[in-house]
Amino acid sequence: MSPDYEPPPAETQAEAPHLPAPTHPMAVARALLPAWQAHGMPSLRYWRGQWMRWRGPHWDEEDSAAMRADLYPRLEHATYTATDRNGQERTAEWAPTSAKVANLMEALAAIVHLPGDVEPPTWLAAPDREGERRTIVACRNGLLDVTTRALHPLTPAYFNRVSVPFDYDPETPTPARWIGFLRSVWTDDPEAIDALQEWFGYVLSGRTDLHKMLLIVGPMRSGKGTIARTLTALVGKRNMSGPTMSSLATNFGLADLVGKSLAVVADARLPRQGTETIVERLLTITGEDAVTVDRKHKEPWSGRLPARFMLLSNELPAFRDSSGAIASRLLILTMTISNLGREDTSLDRDLSRELPGILNWALDGLDRLTRRGRLVEPASSAEAVALLNASTSPIRAFLADWCHLDPEASTPKDELYEMWRDWCRTEGRDHPGTKPTFSRDLFAAGLGIKESKIRIGGIRTPSYVGVRLDRPTPRPGWSG
Incomplete structure (x- = not known):
């Protein structure tokens, strides 16, 4: 049940509606439907097995218990026209029961059903004004067109699950405290501040098309938590x-991400398992692919998760991904200054x-x-990017070296x-793996390397095509 839910007042007998008979739940649902309308549009929907209620700035989940709590008072004193065995009409009490209410809810769900392939945020009806198809940020006082900065009235025609919890004010002062904080974190690094500014805008826009996560790496008390808060x-x-990273590997680890705009992993160290x-x-999530989410005591949910991930860590996470795909999804910002003992x-x-200025x-x-069309890492992140690429996909690092x-x-x-094994020894990697795992990881890197048999000295020799050794100057202690 939504925290701002208030059950409707019980109908008095004088106010009680006269409805179709309980044996006609669809007709009853249509008679009650005006109670869930605003601005000529339904303010109640049934979407992906879940009731959704329009709250003004956004749509919110409504559980079945809340719906029953809404319906019972509306039906408590309702009446309908009954016909006895002699064909005489009389007024009878509607007398809601669990069975009658369940049938009514099923009929109501059919009327306000929203197809499961609808992905918020989206318009359920054509917008009246030109340009409303552009990116919208829902604020407490209206729908903000981020292109024109024009504020339009809130409407249930816009199906969105996220809104900012304050008013938009174009005249609000520049957030001097915020700007000062960022400049203290990234001294002489305006590129890092610009990247963070663009990330904030990306999250607020509801967009997921750039397929990116933010990773902030820095020492304790360096400002990571302040930015996340x-x-x-x-x-x-x-x-x-x-x-947590561990929870993402569990059966129900994605359940809390349904409908969420932001996922903050406060400690991005990876567990040993999973x-x-x-x-x-x-x-899958950052790639905008559909997922099936197991939920405790609920039906599984299927769809695209809109959460943008923000990972915070004191050190680079030890991802393992031979394809290098996970590293390519990360926008990395690094911090170097700790305020431990000097917290403000x-x-x-x-x-x-x-917040309005931010x-x-x-x-x-x-x-x-x-x-620009893409997020750009600051030059100060180059070393961290190289280290992450090397640790995430050692095969790619070997090929580059x-x-x-x-x-x-x-x-x-x-x-x-054999050269791979030597490289692993040089880099302090104790487990180079077998020949089959080396081949698997080599192909997973997606660099166009193929297998073939090449004639060498008259002998057809199993070979990798698309790569040649470019031996470096041997390091001390290296036997190549």
Whole structure:
């Protein structure tokens, strides 16, 4: 039940509706439907096995218990016209029972059914004004067209699950405290601040088309938590989920992400078990693929999860993904300054007063992102990006260090594998794996390398085509 739900007052006998008979639940549902309308549109929907109620700035889930609590008072004193055995009409009490209410709810669900392939945010009816098909940010005081910064009235015709919990104010002052905080975190690094600004705008826009996650790496008390709390305040706590890496690998680990705009992983260190499942799920969600989500005591939910992931860590996460796909999904920002022992206890309170200004700041970042079409990492993240690529896909790091990709080249399989083992020893990797796992990871890297038998010295030799060794100068202690 929504926290702002208030049951309708019980109908008095004088106000009680006269309805069709309980044996005609569809007719009863149509008679009651005006109670769930606003601006000429239904304010109640049944979508993907779940009741949805329009709350003004957004649509919210309504559980079946709340629906029953709504219906019983409406029906308590209702009447209908009954006909006795002699054909005489009389007024009878509707007398709601669990069976009657269940039948009525089923009929009502059929009337307000919304197809499961509808993906919020979207318009359920054609907008009246030109341009409303553009990106919308729902605020407490209206629907904001981020392109024109025009504010339009709230309407149930816009099916969205996320809204910012305050008013849009174009005249609000620049968030000086927020800007000062960011400049203290990234001194002389405006590129990092710009990247964060664009990320904030991306999250607020509801877009998922860039297929990106944000990873912020830095020491304790460096500002990671402040940034996460500020973004959470912008989207609203009800729209944020705080999963752990471990929970993402469990059966019900995705349940809390349904309908959430933001997922903040406060400690992005990976567990020893389940890393493959975690990587798979992160790729699926950020790639806008449909997932089936198991939910305790509820029917499974299927659809695309709109949550944008924000990972916070003191160190680079130890993802393992031979394809390199997970690394390509990450926008990395690094921090180097710790304020441990020098925390500003008034900062969060001050920033909460600047939220309308931070919203405008984020919208400016969204404008810049829209013009460019992609998120750009700052130069200060280059080293972290290289380290993550090497740790996430050692095969790719090996190919970059000791090989050269050339579609006309070939290398005997045994020779390339032995060089891989030497590279692993040089890099301190204790488990280079077997020849089959090396081949699997090599092909998973997606670099166009293929298997073939190449004639060498008159002998057909199993080889990898598309790669040749480019041996580096031997390091001390290396036996190549």
